[in-house]
Amino acid sequence: MGSRHRIRLVVNGAAVEREVEGRFLLADFLRSDLELTGTHVGCEHGVCGACTVLVDGAPARSCLMLAVQADGARIETVESLARGDELHPLQQAFWESHALQCGFCTPGMLMTLVYVLRERPGLDDEQEIREALAGNLCRCTGYQNVVDAVRLAARRMREVAETDR
Amino acid sequence: MKPAPFDYYAPGALDEALALLERLGAGAQILAGGQSLVPLLNMRLARPQALVDLNRVPGLADIRREASELVLGAMVRHLQLERDPLVRAHVPLLAEAAGHIAHVQIRTRGTLGGSLATAAPAAELPAAVTALEARLVVRSASSVTRTLRPAEFFAGPLQTTLAASEVLVEVRVPIPEPGTGWAFVEFTRRRGDFALAGAAALARLDGRGHIAGARLALCGVGDVPLRLRDVERILDGAAPSESALERIEVEVRAAVAARTDLQLSAESRREVAGVMARRAIARALERAREARPA
Numbered sequence: 230m231g232s233r234h235r236i237r238l239v240v241n242g243a244a245v246e247r248e249v250e251g252r253f254l255l256a257d258f259l260r261s262d263l264e265l266t267g268t269h270v271g272c273e274h275g276v277c278g279a280c281t282v283l284v285d286g287a288p289a290r291s292c293l294m295l296a297v298q299a300d301g302a303r304i305e306t307v308e309s310l311a312r313g314d315e316l317h318p319l320q321q322a323f324w325e326s327h328a329l330q331c332g333f334c335t336p337g338m339l340m341t342l343v344y345v346l347r348e349r350p351g352l353d354d355e356q357e358i359r360e361a362l363a364g365n366l367c368r369c370t371g372y373q374n375v376v377d378a379v380r381l382a383a384r385r386m387r388e389v390a391e392t393d394r
Numbered sequence: 395m396k397p398a399p400f401d402y403y404a405p406g407a408l409d410e411a412l413a414l415l416e417r418l419g420a421g422a423q424i425l426a427g428g429q430s431l432v433p434l435l436n437m438r439l440a441r442p443q444a445l446v447d448l449n450r451v452p453g454l455a456d457i458r459r460e461a462s463e464l465v466l467g468a469m470v471r472h473l474q475l476e477r478d479p480l481v482r483a484h485v486p487l488l489a490e491a492a493g494h495i496a497h498v499q500i501r502t503r504g505t506l507g508g509s510l511a512t513a514a515p516a517a518e519l520p521a522a523v524t525a526l527e528a529r530l531v532v533r534s535a536s537s538v539t540r541t542l543r544p545a546e547f548f549a550g551p552l553q554t555t556l557a558a559s560e561v562l563v564e565v566r567v568p569i570p571e572p573g574t575g576w577a578f579v580e581f582t583r584r585r586g587d588f589a590l591a592g593a594a595a596l597a598r599l600d601g602r603g604h605i606a607g608a609r610l611a612l613c614g615v616g617d618v619p620l621r622l623r624d625v626e627r628i629l630d631g632a633a634p635s636e637s638a639l640e641r642i643e644v645e646v647r648a649a650v651a652a653r654t655d656l657q658l659s660a661e662s663r664r665e666v667a668g669v670m671a672r673r674a675i676a677r678a679l680e681r682a683r684e685a686r687p688a
């Protein structure tokens with residue numbers, strides 16, 4: 230039996246306090262202890278990107294982080310994106326562009342893209358979008374519709390930002 | 395829950411981390427960025443009794459200039475290397491090399507010290523610090539601080555000369571002279587894959603536009619980063635011509651003792667290594683030319 234630790238963190242804006250075993254992965258902590266099953270676990274060794282979440286604003290593989298390492302951190306998962314029935318612009322664009330089939334990779338793609346569009350609002354270049362998505366594997370759609378969705382979402386998000394200014 | 399049980403420690407000071415490693419002995423593993431170690435834990439290929447996490451040790455991710463050196467803490471993240479203004483201004487080779495590592499979700503976590511101490515043969519940063527002639531500072535609780543050249547640090551594939559109680563704490567990089575061109579290039583099947591071969595190069599030009607010193611180190615073609623001093627000597631004093639670059643490619647192909655593996659035949663790997671070396675030197679010379687006063 231390994232060591233146990235009490236951790237405090239903020240997940241999707243809510244303060245959370247739990248006791249975890251040292252070896253417990255962040256991905257499993259989110260899914261099992263917090264019942265946030267939107268974060269998907271695919272390869273479990275950092276290759277597929279399905280488990281990508283934001284840790285203090287930066288994308289990370291939650292299968293390559295221990296839950297105890299997230300003590301004090303701010304975590305954002307796919308559950309943070311929609312406002313009730315209102316989808317996040319990226320989710321809306323994924324839906325409209327048919328950017329998912331089975332949807333298994335989608336949460337990781339979305340969280341990567343939330344970060345990418347925060348860093349590069351209005352991103353439109355296909356090559357840049359494909360490189361940004363290189364760490365997220367999809368085995369259904371072939372990425373073209375995902376690229377279209379990113380462009381659509383980026384354009385809409387920029388329009389909203391400009392209207393608000 | 396996949397990893398086998400271990401005791402987890404998150405020391406809040408370097409001395410505390412060193413004391414822990416001394417006490418826990420060979421059963422303990424250092425956890426830096428975790429991007430190589432945690433997969434091994436998940437697959438239970440590594441079953442340490444204890445993990446000593448360096449992520450809460452203050453100061454280990456600092457980057458500062460000290461006289462003619464850039465001093466980088468071992469916990470500097472790859473993304474930090476890519477973006478830090480001091481790194482970009484003084485040792486842009488490191489920024490360019492870091493940009494080739496895996497994907498952004500890995501670069502936010504993976505660390506300089508972790509990459510060097512993991513010593514994967516295809517890794518970018520070991521080749522970059524080899525070309526830069528960096529000094530690797532190693533500390534432990536009980537013995538004197540050691541300062542190692544890359545050749546004294548890398549011992550084989552996934553092997554270094556670090557003792558179980560030792561921690562690589564900082565990397566001291568001599569800042570190349572103004573006007574030095576640089577380049578890191580690699581060949582991968584897909585963006586973010588391990589390099590089949592990669593090359594780190596530095597080059598300077600003299601007043602006449604001839605090559606006044608070049609450095610070349612390769613990754614992916616041997617057990618440890620490969621510094622090619624014989625090839626560097628060929629360039630010394632030469633005009634930066636197509637024929638010089640052609641010769642580099644031929645010499646590198648001959649100098650590399652590549653093995654056939656699942657990815658590539660030895661012959662193809664030698665070919666790729668030659669082309670990567672040529673491209674790296676060519677790009678470094680181009681940048682050296684751009685840096686010269688008109």
